[in-house]
Amino acid sequence: MKKMNHCFQLSLKTFLTSLFTKKITQAVILLSVTFSCVLNASAAEKKQKLGWPEKEELTFGFIKLTDMAPIAIAYENGYFEDEGLYVTIEAQANWKVLLDGVIDGRLDGAHMLAGQPLAATIGFGTKAHIITPFSMDLNGNGITVSNEIWKQMKAHIPKGKDGKPVHPIKADALKPVVEKYKAEGKPFNMGMVFPVSTHNYELRYWLAAGGIHPGFYAPHKGDITGQLKADALLSVTPPPQMPATLEAGTIYGYCVGEPWNQQAVFKNIGVPVITDYEIWKNNPEKVFGITAEFAKKYPNTTIRLTRALIRAAKWLDENNNANRPAAVKILSKPNYVGADYDVIANSMTGTFEYEKGDKREVPDFNVFFRYNATYPYYSDAIWYLTQMRRWGQISEDKSDAWYVETAKQVYRPDIYAKAAQSLIQEKLMEAKDFPDFAKETGFKPAQKEFIDGVAYDGSQPNAYINSLTIGLKQGDKI
């Protein structure tokens, strides 16, 4: 805007001078320039160099999980400082505290569960308009059960030639165990990290695919425990406390991000049975969330922080994960994730240890940049919304258009594109690193690589909801 005013004033001034000096032709030309200044202001703004950040001192929150890595790397590698941003990074006690921090302004932005900005915007839980210009990673979660449950499950898992259990392990193997507990009148408790977390939806997806009902929510009746009609009772436990809660016997299994699955193996208290990569190949994980107000008030800061995060994500995946050991070293510092190097390295460097000694290659267990991991796809947002509807967090039917509209309110590929284009312009990155912004619609083609083989097409949310066996369908109401 400033630029436009300046241009306008300048040409108007010259125009008046030329009127006095009777240079009519020049005056006419200048007059048109003056108007075109006004008309083209927005176009000019697009082309102009990215401005200085409006707000330079920022505080970002995170939860102690390895997928907060892009924030830590952007700080440690000086990418934030390159943008003129002075960022303080603070660990938060749990996802609720983190979200409240962003809403009340104590935090300027945070590492968030993909469901959090969506749920906050539609008003499930605290209502606030949160947006995300940057998707933080793909995959990275696992489901772990206690040693006792694993022993009982193992009898139902087919073995391969090498004597090891055949992967992926389906919840079919868990079903007889859950049924036994149910028959004995004992509740089968499991932990997940937040009602709108990826982990909740993944755990539910896995259980439901194996015929175990994970329970419904009914917010319109004031029931937000999510345990209506449930075979397995899911409840919230903060990620770092998962292993301790499992060890105490309060829960029999959990779904959480790293390093808390690998820590169960190291501590000898549980066995990871499946990674989310096997539940849904390359599923979107965390996002970086800021308030819509922040993005509006500080547009340059928003673009600049997105730039720093994109560079960090690229560094994390560069040269076939060559930088991962260095990243693990940073993450194992007490002020970031703080778990032991070996525990974090297990998943971050492309392997995953299931049962003790059963270490398998999962090169894409943590993806930060490949496969356009950082681009905020509308179709990713819509998948989360369909799961919210499936389990009753959204209590009423919504039209396909509503899903798209909500996704567009929260996921902001426009900000991402601006950040990426300026990085390309400054030759810090190349166009081939990004999706083709001219053609990108924000919808991934239909994906089929789910554990139960059901295909997901983001443009048909209601049809997708109806195609899932367990869960609410169009027209259903609790």
Place this chain on the structure above:
Amino acid sequence: MPEQMTNNTGLVNKVITLNFTSEKLKTNFNALTQKLVIPFIGVVVFLFMWSVAAQNIDTSLGKFPGPAAVVEQFKALYIEHQDQREKQTAFYQRQEQRNAKRLAQDPTYQPKIRAYTGKETFLDQIVTSLITVMSGFLLAAAIAIPLGIAVGLSKTLNTAINPVIQIFKPVSPLAWLPLVTMVVSALYATPDPLIPKSFINSMITVSLCCLWPMVINTSVGVASIDSDLVNVSRVIRLSALKHIQKVVIPASIPMIFTGMRLSLGIAWMVLIAAEMLAQNPGLGKFVWDEFQNGSSNSLARIMAAVIVIGFIGFLLDRVMLQLQRIFSWDKSSASV
């Protein structure tokens, strides 16, 4: 039998001579034993028992840390502190360069030096905790001592206020904390606060909890002033203010200090809990963060913090005792 007798007398004689020649030396030696040797033996026995017990406790984070592991973590914490300081210097240098560069491109820019954004170290956290506890304690003292004097002077006020004190005195800081947090965020709503909210939260929680012993002790001290003193003050017709200044305060100083000592002890305990729960920077948060990290060093680091917390609590108590000795006329009240 007789042989034994002579033997015994010989021994007695010997002991007596020894007593005679080194009477003075022995009393000195006894004092030394009492003050140094016995506590030293106590500590050594404790360390031994600790390291034996530690080896036998298996947690899911490995063995419980023994003294050696804790000493190692003390070293590690100090090295981290130094590393962080080096990073800090580099941070300011980079910032100055950046500011200069930007000033060259954009002459209207007002260069500004921003505070270091890195993590506070263990030593920083100790300092933060000390500042918080002292501010909370001073705030409480500023309220409690005048209130205690008023309550001690007036029987009516005492009867009126007593139930309130009795009810709030046993309240744990953890119960106050959510209320304090909400009230502070409601009332202290500046966009760019000079003093961080978290600091104010812990400070007020500390004040609320350490207020009561000071109020009670001050009022008891004031109420039990020797009636002769009060009568003298009446005879020479001191004004109310002079009466408080010249008679009441000096007379009740020992009790006021006893209250302050109790309060400071409570303040320190409360602070750690408040920092832990409210995620306010300080030693409490350090302990909580390490617990969350769950690395193989975490327990040893927590143990290091426990020792530091205990040691600082002890020092604070000693400082108060020393102050009490300096200011109070009744030396017998200032005993360990």
